[in-house]
Amino acid sequence: MNSPSDTLKLKYLQGYPEHLQNQIRSLIKEQRLGEYLAKRYGGQHSIQSDKALYGYVNTLKQENLRTAPQINKVLFDNRLDLTHRALGLHTAISRVQGGKLKAKKEIRVASLFKDAAPEFLEMIVVHELAHLKESDHNKAFYKLCCYMLPDYHQREFDLRVYLTLRELPDLS
Template sequence: MTVSDLNLKYLQAYPEHLQNQVRKLITEQRIDAYLEQRYGQRHDIQSDKALYRYVTELKQKNLRNTPQIDKVLFDNRLDLTHRALGLHTAVSRVQGGKLKAKKEIRVASLFKAAPPEFLEMIVVHELAHLKEHDHNKAFYKLCEYMLPHYHQLEFDLRIYLTAREL
């Protein structure tokens, strides 16, 4: 198998020269060392309660004027087959004669074992959806505001996901 034969489904939107660099890391069996060097730690957020505190602290720091988040949890059903690592929802319920929307953020359970930088990137992504619903320029600008190296982390997260599949 040559370097160019490796299919990198998480990196398909990136330029060919970046994909080739990742393919080289894979064929030289250095992808784990690359990730370990850059992201060697694990976080200690293992419960839904701790995740809720973490998310609300990030929200308070960056997005004070957005609606309160009612529920935050790690979700075992979110995974790569559904192409969702995080999810933000507004669940509408009738209370009395009014319709109330409860804001929820769900994070894929695989992030319990991920480096803290990747958990932060996913949380920032979902928080940004509180203000910007679409993945447009304003959305990514907000992500960069909350997390200055957002795009690098997103790229490295895709490398991490690729390494997990190998």
């Protein structure tokens, strides 16, 4: 007889092959999903303020995208959440100042990443930085993400697994 975890709809993993989804369902059924993630991503980063996040983002930008536009504002945003399907956000606000058009770039990271593994924060930041050069999620965008973070795709998958774990009912 099938258990609920055999048919569990994994909303964050819908675009992945069925065999990967089944591996995650298996870990859920065996109550080992948290163990899997803890083994791969055991730590928690120390970046807790917007000022520290701004410094972190600018350091990554300088290491990887020196010619990209300056970032004017970076912050953790508690209004970004999974219901809006946004873990990070980049915006460009254009204003006319003294006859010149000025564009201000902002990066916002969902507050839930204050408590996440450093690898997940880095993946979200790399994703948002890549949008400074590539606005669409196309081949060039993902190539840039992989340039900045060679294991980008694995981290993105594991981040989706982490989000899945966060939404599981407490089985204890």
